[in-house]
Amino acid sequence: MTTREYDIHNLDCAHCGIKIEDGVSSMPGVHSVQLDFVNKRLIVSFHEGVENALERLNHLADSIEPGVTITDKGAQEEINKWDWGFWLPLAVGVMIVILNMLLGTSGWLKIALGVGAWLLVGYRVVISAIKSIGRGQVFSEHFLMSLATIGALVLQEYTEAAAVMVLYEIGQWLESLAVAKSRSSIKGILAIKPEKAHLVTEEGTLDLALGEVQVGDKLLVYPGERVPLDGVVTKGNSALDTSTLTGEAIPLPVREEDAILAGVLNLDGLLEMEVKSVDAESTVSRILQLIENAGARKSQNEKFITRFANYYTPSVVGAALLVFLIPVLMGYPANVWLHRALVFLIVSCPCALVISVPLSYYVGIGKAARKGIIFKGSVYLDTMRRLKAMVFDKTGTLTTGNLKIEKLLAPDGIDPTELIDTIYKSEYTSNHPFAKAVLSTYTADYDGKMVNAYSEYSGKGVLMLYGNDRMIVGSAAFLAEHGFVGLIDAGETSVVHAAKNDIYLGCMCFSDEIRPGMKEALDSLRKRGIKRMVMLSGDRETKARTISEELGLDAWAAELLPQEKIDRLEEIMAQTDGLVAYTGEGMNDAPALARADLGIAMGQIGNPASIETADVVLLNDRPQQLVAAWDQAQRTHNTVTQNILLALGVKVLVMALGISGVSGLWEAIIADVGVTLLAVLNATRR
Structure with missing residues (x-):
């Protein structure tokens, strides 16, 4: 089995992303698939022997959403910043709609202008709808929008049909722009490596791209520059601003033989350093990779929204059909109830949910990263806030570890x-x-x-x-x-x-000393719902008892071998009515970190093993980071809940107003686009 990563281009429809994911999962030779709409990435696991995979993926994507292309990860895609095929027809369509409204045209001129604007702006939507019907996907977003506006044309609401299509296209562009800007801002949090490094040579210095620098090379880092790669100081001394990585505001003094990490800012001294890892293996690269891959580890909320979207649209369309048929069969005017049923079709797309929920998690992961807290997936944000017990290693976790x-x-x-x-x-x-x-x-x-x-x-x-x-x-x-x-x-x-x-x-x-602030952090976690706290240690019983009593822990065990720690952890998990986290320093606790419902490694920015094993990595050793991680998880959950309630609430309200005849197609499309934008803005607010 092989796993490949791809970049997706021109995908602006979140619901279409779900359909692409479903389509890829049904392709012969595909074992599993994860589509990350926010990061525009596709991760596919193939069985051995799959040929022309990229060609097949592109054919499928284009058949679902015309214009979508898939490339190998990192490949450059030529992007036209100004898509005149989109903007020119849209601009003309807007002018025609305004002209029709201002002049109050009638007769054949009104029909020609209305239908012309509808076709000019919506031809791509209609083409996509026809393709989706050909594939048997009746409930595509494009088909539903086409059906709703065609219904308006049948009712001779020509200007309204064109206006709905104009607002729909503008809304799609605004949604895409909002998501792209939020994605760019989050990615910029840790995009802190310089593009070049100053290589020390016999003739002086030579500027090289980071990818050309080898382990063992000597580099100069001037004051005000960021350290390009992980290494060791060979000459000079300075203070480093590590806040972009660890969230720690206090400058870190360094001198000869001290290790330094890529991405930190050299404040006031000239440093010569020896490179210890190439660019792809640097700490910053590993952290960026974790954040980039976090979208593939989806939370239960994200999985629910994906399943919900598959049922929501057909249900609303069915409701629209009933809204039309029942009154007509009872003798009420068909044109009135057809108009009201069309409102249901317009709000039948679950875009607000499909976009805002994963975006909320992605932003939450990015905000945590800014504080030096790395969640390796949105599922771990949900797990963090649901914890009922926490198990701690002693040395290096509850204590400083500086023996x-x-x-x-x-x-x-x-x-x-x-x-x-x-x-x-x-x-x-x-x-x-x-x-x-x-x-x-x-x-x-x-x-x-x-x-x-x-x-x-x-x-x-x-x-x-x-x-x-x-x-x-x-x-x-x-x-x-x-x-x-x-x-x-x-x-x-x-x-x-x-x-x-x-x-x-x-x-x-x-x-050894108890880590400063640990008692306060544990007290704060108790207030947030952590009911049981246990320490597992390989140290002597007398020492473990003293530490446990000073911190007010509920239980402790000492003189444990690594396997015995696992056994005790499993006992605690069996006894606890809820999820259990294990928090350790990450070097000797890998089995326990992997076994717990949530593995948290503290203060392990330079340890690849802990970054690989743990589900959550705290890049500095301040105990308050545990509280900050829980708070970020809870805030993210609150945002997700708000967006779900907002989206469903507005759609239900519009449906109710549509049935009563209060809202028409204008209000429906404005509400549908507006709630999506509000949900996106809520997800990305600071």
């Missing part, structure tokens, strides 16, 4: 430097927070060629053969498994024990 070495404890006769040397060498290649603390505090001789055997046991410790020395470093339980007894009891602190050549060397004690 400090508090003290060394060694048995009598043991040199503490021997303890330090053993732990340093054993932890040298580990990514555990203990290892980071050791390597940042001490230095020791380490030669990778001396490592003859190395095994790291997740949640337990390390076994290593360094030269002829057999080293064991890890938890008390890990050393006990290897026959060591009488280990030092370090009290409530987090510890790492060490032994070499069957001699116990003692332990290293670490201290």
Whole structure:
């Protein structure tokens, strides 16, 4: 099976997008399809051996909506900014309608002008309607609009028929413009990479496109410029504005050997950097890709609207038929009730819903990204606001994860430097927070060629053969498994024990602090409906109990191995009447992040693994980001609900007024276009 991504051009009808998606899903050789109307993207999974896929997709799209083209992702499509085939007939049609209204023409002149304007403006709509009938798609938007205006012509409402078609075309253009502008503004949030980089050469500097820069190249970043690629500072020091990525307003100081990320702004110092990742693999590129792909992970509301649209239109058309037939069969004037039935046809298109609901989610995802919160799909916005329980890892999540070495404890006769040397060498290649603390505090001789055997046991410790020395470093339980007894009891602190050549060397004690603002963030989440909060930790029971009590958690479990964390998480999920999130630092918690109803990785902007595994990624480590993520999810849900109620409410009102004879075709088309524009504006408001 292969998955391909395509760009869609000239698709302005959201309901037509649903029909294209349905049509593609029915094509031979297609396994699954996702059409993202807001981003104009089509993602298709094919069975092996599909030939001429692009040609077949284009044929299908054009048969549903003439003029729509599909290209391979990234291919350039020649777009005519001024489509004279659209604007010229529309301008002439508008003038004819106004002329007819002002002059009050009658007779053959009125018929000729009205029918002429109707054909001039609506010929593309009528052609599309004929094509849809040929495919058996009677309830297409174009067919319904054609039928409604033809009905007006039959009733000799020539000017009204032309005016409805004019307003419909203008409305389609305005809807397309509003969606395009909102899409452009959201995409601009993270479009923060410079186009070129200053490559350091023997002759000076050379400006290169980012795609030409290789890993290991040296670049200059001048004050006021954005960092072009991920890398490490090799010369200079400065302060970086990271707010565009993380939402963090406080400048970040950097100096030699500090890692820096693409997209951040260099404020006041000249920096030389060494590139560590190519453009396609940079942090910004990964984040942009996540936002771009978010439209494919649709929420239940979006899926409901898609299903609803397939039933709404036929139902309203059926109602229109009844509105006409029942009064006529009862002896009422046919022309009066035909006119009222036509109102139903005009409001039978669910465009306001089909456009505004996915757009609301897309805007919500974009607004969250501006704050340094990445939702990997609209489905996760819905999941976030429906959470009833949250499970937290301890180190690096509830606590800062910046461990400090508090003290060394060694048995009598043991040199503490021997303890330090053993732990340093054993932890040298580990990514555990203990290892980071050791390597940042001490230095020791380490030669990778001396490592003859190395095994790291997740949640337990390390076994290593360094030269002829057999080293064991890890938890008390890990050393006990290897026959060591009488280990030092370090009290409530987090510890790492060490032994070499069957001699116990003692332990290293670490201290960690609760993350500032975590207690306040958890209290805020409780007020928002999170009923249960649990901590799962691999640390000692005494330490875990202290942290849990200080934060007011409902439950905790300590000294857990990674698999045991999964088991406890599943128990919590089984006991909870609702959805459960797991929040971790993303490096050692991948299984738990994947298993929970919602996986949240905190402060992991530079960690590709967490960005890949989690459903929600918080790009900075401020606890308030958890609250901000929930609030954004709730605001998005409110906007979606408002748009659904607005669209359905206006359409039902117009239908009721149409039956009573209060509203005519003018009011119907203005209401239909107007409610769509209002819904789009509501979705995109700041």
